[in-house]
Amino acid sequence: MGRHLWQRFATAAVATAVPAFALLEASSQAAPRQTAAGAAPVSSPAAGSPRTASSGPLQLQVRRLGNAVELVLEGAGPAPQLQQSSRANGWQGQLTTASPSGLRSGPQRLSLPELGFQSVSLDGSGTSYNLSVTPMPGVSMARPVVSADGVNLILTFPSSPQASLQTNRLDLSQPGAVPLPTYAPPLQPRAVAPPLGDMAVGTMTLRNPGYVNVSGPPVTMTLKNAPAKDALMALAQLGGYGFVYLEDSSLAGQAIQAAPAIGNVSISFRGESYSRALNSTLLAAGLQGKKEGNMIFAGRNALSKSFGPQLSKVYRLNQVNANSAADYLANLGASVTKTNTVTTAVTQGVAQGEAVSSAANSQTTQSSTQTTVEAYGAASGPLVGLRATTDTRLSTITLVGDSSLVIVAEQYLRQLDLRQRQVALSVQILDVTLENDSAISNSFAFKAGNSFIVNDAGSLIGATGSFLPPTGDQFNTISGGAGNAKPIFGDTANQGIIPPLAPAPVNPGTAYSADNFYNLVKATIQSRSTKILASPTLILSEESGELAGGAEVAATVSQSGGGSAGATIGRPRANESFVTVGEQVITNYTVSPGQNGAPNSCQPQFGISGLTLGAKVLKIDDNGFVTFAMSPSVTASTRTQRVENCGFIDILAVRRLDTGNARIRDGQTLILTGVISDSDTQAVQKWPILGDIPFIGQFFRGSAGGRDKRELVIMVTPRILSDGDGGGFGYGYQPSTPQAREFMGSSSY
Numbered sequence: 001m002g003r004h005l006w007q008r009f010a011t012a013a014v015a016t017a018v019p020a021f022a023l024l025e026a027s028s029q030a031a032p033r034q035t036a037a038g039a040a041p042v043s044s045p046a047a048g049s050p051r052t053a054s055s056g057p058l059q060l061q062v063r064r065l066g067n068a069v070e071l072v073l074e075g076a077g078p079a080p081q082l083q084q085s086s087r088a089n090g091w092q093g094q095l096t097t098a099s100p101s102g103l104r105s106g107p108q109r110l111s112l113p114e115l116g117f118q119s120v121s122l123d124g125s126g127t128s129y130n131l132s133v134t135p136m137p138g139v140s141m142a143r144p145v146v147s148a149d150g151v152n153l154i155l156t157f158p159s160s161p162q163a164s165l166q167t168n169r170l171d172l173s174q175p176g177a178v179p180l181p182t183y184a185p186p187l188q189p190r191a192v193a194p195p196l197g198d199m200a201v202g203t204m205t206l207r208n209p210g211y212v213n214v215s216g217p218p219v220t221m222t223l224k225n226a227p228a229k230d231a232l233m234a235l236a237q238l239g240g241y242g243f244v245y246l247e248d249s250s251l252a253g254q255a256i257q258a259a260p261a262i263g264n265v266s267i268s269f270r271g272e273s274y275s276r277a278l279n280s281t282l283l284a285a286g287l288q289g290k291k292e293g294n295m296i297f298a299g300r301n302a303l304s305k306s307f308g309p310q311l312s313k314v315y316r317l318n319q320v321n322a323n324s325a326a327d328y329l330a331n332l333g334a335s336v337t338k339t340n341t342v343t344t345a346v347t348q349g350v351a352q353g354e355a356v357s358s359a360a361n362s363q364t365t366q367s368s369t370q371t372t373v374e375a376y377g378a379a380s381g382p383l384v385g386l387r388a389t390t391d392t393r394l395s396t397i398t399l400v401g402d403s404s405l406v407i408v409a410e411q412y413l414r415q416l417d418l419r420q421r422q423v424a425l426s427v428q429i430l431d432v433t434l435e436n437d438s439a440i441s442n443s444f445a446f447k448a449g450n451s452f453i454v455n456d457a458g459s460l461i462g463a464t465g466s467f468l469p470p471t472g473d474q475f476n477t478i479s480g481g482a483g484n485a486k487p488i489f490g491d492t493a494n495q496g497i498i499p500p501l502a503p504a505p506v507n508p509g510t511a512y513s514a515d516n517f518y519n520l521v522k523a524t525i526q527s528r529s530t531k532i533l534a535s536p537t538l539i540l541s542e543e544s545g546e547l548a549g550g551a552e553v554a555a556t557v558s559q560s561g562g563g564s565a566g567a568t569i570g571r572p573r574a575n576e577s578f579v580t581v582g583e584q585v586i587t588n589y590t591v592s593p594g595q596n597g598a599p600n601s602c603q604p605q606f607g608i609s610g611l612t613l614g615a616k617v618l619k620i621d622d623n624g625f626v627t628f629a630m631s632p633s634v635t636a637s638t639r640t641q642r643v644e645n646c647g648f649i650d651i652l653a654v655r656r657l658d659t660g661n662a663r664i665r666d667g668q669t670l671i672l673t674g675v676i677s678d679s680d681t682q683a684v685q686k687w688p689i690l691g692d693i694p695f696i697g698q699f700f701r702g703s704a705g706g707r708d709k710r711e712l713v714i715m716v717t718p719r720i721l722s723d724g725d726g727g728g729f730g731y732g733y734q735p736s737t738p739q740a741r742e743f744m745g746s747s748s749y
Contacts, residue, residue: 057104058097058129060122062112069115069157071144073122073131075101076153082146090134091141095153097127115159116141133157197623202415206382206408209303212282212289212296214239216274225264228285229298235278236296246299288384303385304335304401311403313410314396320416322390322397328416329388329409333381334399337389342370383409421620421720423628425538425577428715429611431634433708435528441702444519445512452509457522457702458685468505536579539721540617540628543574575617582610585637589646602646609637609652624666626718630659632672634712653677655712664718672714680707 061072077097084093107123119134135141144155216239223231229245236243265284269277278296282289288302297305317325330336347365378384386401386409397413399406441457454461512518587607594600612633619627633656640648657672664670686692686701693700 057102058122059104060108060110060120060131062110062115062120064115064159065156067159069117069159071120071131071133071155071157073153073155075104075151076148077101078150080148080153082153084143084146086141086143090132091143092133093131093155095124095129095131097129100126102126103129131155197621197625200622202411204408204411207404209382209384209405210282210288211279212275212291214241214275214278214291214296216240216278218271219269219274219277220271221277222268224266226266228265228281228287231265231267231281232278232285232287232289232296232298235274235281239274239278240294241291242295244295244297246297246302246305301385304387306402310401311406312398312400313406314398315410315413316394316396317413317417319419320413322392322395325397325413325416326388326390329383329386329397329399329412330377331381332409332412333378333384334386334388334409335375335377337373337375337387340372340374342372344368344370383412420542422539422541423617423620423626424719424721425540425615425617425628426717426719427534427536427538427613427615427630427632429534429613429632429634430713430715431533431611431710432713433529433710435526435706435708437526437704437706438524439702439704440523440698441704442519442521442699443702444517444699445509446517447509447512447514449514450509452507452512455687455700458687458691458700459702460687463507463509466507466510468507470504534581534611534613536613538577538579538615540575540577540615542617542620573616577615579613579615580608580610582608582612582635585609585650585652586647587649587652589643589649591646600645602643604647607635607650607652609635609650618661620720624720625663626666626720627661627663628716628718629661630657630714630716632657632712632714655710657712657714662716664716666718666720669715669717672716673711676712677710678708681705 057075059074061074063070063072073095076095077099079098081096082093083096084091102125103122108121110120111118112120113136116136116139117133118136119132121132122129124130133141142158144157147154147156219235219238221231221234232245233243265281267277267281267284272280279289282298287298287300289296289298290302290306291297292307299305326334326336326338345365345367375387383405386399386405388397388399388409390397399409401409443455443457445452445454447453450466451462451464584606585608586604588605590603590605592601592603612635614631615628616630617626617628619625621627633654635652635654637650638653639651641651642648655677659672662670682703682705684701684703686697691697691701
């Protein structure tokens with residue numbers, strides 16, 4: 001059923017207020033329509049101000065009202081035609097626009113189960129578009145109210161009851177079952193594998209080196225447990241070829257035992273081609289065959305024996321290790337020869353410290369060296385019959401064999417000797433410290449008669465009289481017989497029997513005039529803001545070979561007992577790097593007891609107060625992704641502590657972050673944050689009772705507070721280095737100070 005829709009203008013506002021709409025599709029909003037306060041805006045121009053009709057790309061929007069759901073087709077244009085139909089599985093509409101248009105974001109499909117829609121889809125092109133709405137199972141759907149505003153087409157569906165998302169609660173006042181929501185949330189979309197990147201592929205077409213290219217008459221033959229040499233000889237004679245069986249030199253002493261195991265075959269040919277019959281017999285016997293002239297050779301290692309000339313080539317490798325390349329060729333069937341030297345040392349006699357009295361105590365050591373040449377390689381593969389050896393000093397590999405095998409091996413070496421990629425890890429480390437300290441105190445004193453009262457920043461001090469009370473150190477005793485003692489204090493001297501006592505402390509109030517009041521107010525606010533910025537650039541490659549002495553170099557940066565315990569990643573391998581910026585401080589002492597009454601010795605242990613950064617590159621793939629791990633650590637000395645009989649040590653505050661393995665695309669920036677240290681301290685000193693009185697109490701107390709906040713922000717940007725790029729990693733460096741420019745000796749700056 002077709003229905004022609006003309007442009008409609010709103011002339012009155014909606015009377016009932018409904019909640020504001022929720023935009024469920026991330027795209028541009030439609031033009032708002034005049035509604036009552038609190039109503040959801042819809043697409044309609046204001047009364048008396050018609051909108052200029054214009055068509056544009058179609059876009060589907062969903063808006064929720066209080067008791068309805070609007071599907072807005074933006075850009076439908078003036079005079080759209082909609083043919084709609086209701087079916088058992090939902091509602092469908094066929095939209096025809098006045099002028100050709102298109103979908104702004106391509107075909108759209110939405111799932112809105114919380115609104116009662118299992119799916120809402122829009123597709124089509126030109127002037128014809130399909131709109132389909134499928135309700136949730138068990139939810140009925142009525143026909144929508146259709147309207148237009150000259151630009152957009154609006155379909156208003158009555159909303160279905162929404163499922164409650166809150167947790168069910170049991171009402172203890174009424175017995176019964178807990179009501180459960182009827183709506184079950186949809187399952188997640190089906191599992192999708194991560195995207196697959198491109199791979200560098202090297203392809204070669206290899207011929208079967210064990211296939212003997214011969215020609216002859218068709219073969220009809222049946223043999224059962226016949227010796228392979230006899231069967232091959234008969235086939236060679238049938239085709240008019242000579243035949244030679246080659247014994248393996250390595251099995252010369254075992255020829256009698258080995259012959260039965262490999263020599264019997266059972267074959268049956270009926271008009272088979274001569275070439276297939278001969279090669280099938282070789283395959284059944286586990287032998288190799290080759291043809292030279294009119295002669296057929298067969299044996300375990302027939303491919304490595306030839307009358308013709310052989311080709312020898314020496315390759316100097318640039319990137320790959322020579323031994324690694326040789327092992328790779330050996331896995332493909334090449335025979336690799338290496339020289340192994342074994343040194344044996346034998347010691348005879350007894351050491352002088354262990355010799356018994358009047359016994360010979362001479363000790364001799366004899367060394368013997370045995371050099372052997374060993375060959376290894378796979379029994380099958382495309383390089384069977386090729387021989388290879390290596391030289392580690394020049395990183396060369398020598399190939400000897402048939403020219404076709406050498407060419408194939410050369411293609412493999414070209415694929416192996418590729419440069420490994422390098423990456424520049426640009427690391428920016430920002431350590432922000434915010435400190436805000438405040439202190440306010442009031443001190444006063446007054447004297448009345450011989451009483452002196454002092455408020456020292458919240459501490460009550462009072463004295464009466466000219467002297468202060470004596471302390472325990474000012475007391476002593478004079479022995480006047482058994483059980484007879486009397487104290488002596490003040491400025492009295494004991495005439496040499498007991499040392500004279502110190503004079504009695506004088507009341508400081510005697511210096512102030514009587515009946516006077518003195519007051520002092522102190523208030524300070526101190527704010528500090530500091531930051532530490534480090535921006536190192538680390539050049540790393542995928543090479544994971546061990547560095548000689550790498551672990552020892554990393555270990556000397558920070559010994560045990562320090563706050564910064566070296567690098568977790570360390571740098572024992574070539575794909576690792578370690579940066580240290582800071583100062584070495586003593587963080588602990590190792591106390592060793594002295595020998596023979598000597599005092600104990602204290603061995604200091606050092607740590608780094610500053611920045612330490614370890615980085616490791618695990619993989620740089622050909623699609624521009626870099627996999628790496630980092631362990632930045634920032635330490636600072638917070639206080640010192642004394643170690644008895646040794647000295648002072650620094651207590652370090654440590655903030656450390658281990659990233660684990662992170663995969664980032666070339667040029668993207670990974671921001672690591674959240675390493676925050678926040679401390680808030682408050683200290684109050686006050687008089688009892690008086691310090692708690694509002695307003696007046698501030699004159700009888702002293703308060704101090706401080707707040708420290710530190711945050712560590714780390715930004716890492718990997719950039720893959722290209723061999724053809726000059727790059728900005730050192731080539732374009734411009735010194736920032738005149739002294740540095742003078743040192744660089746360049747006038748171009």
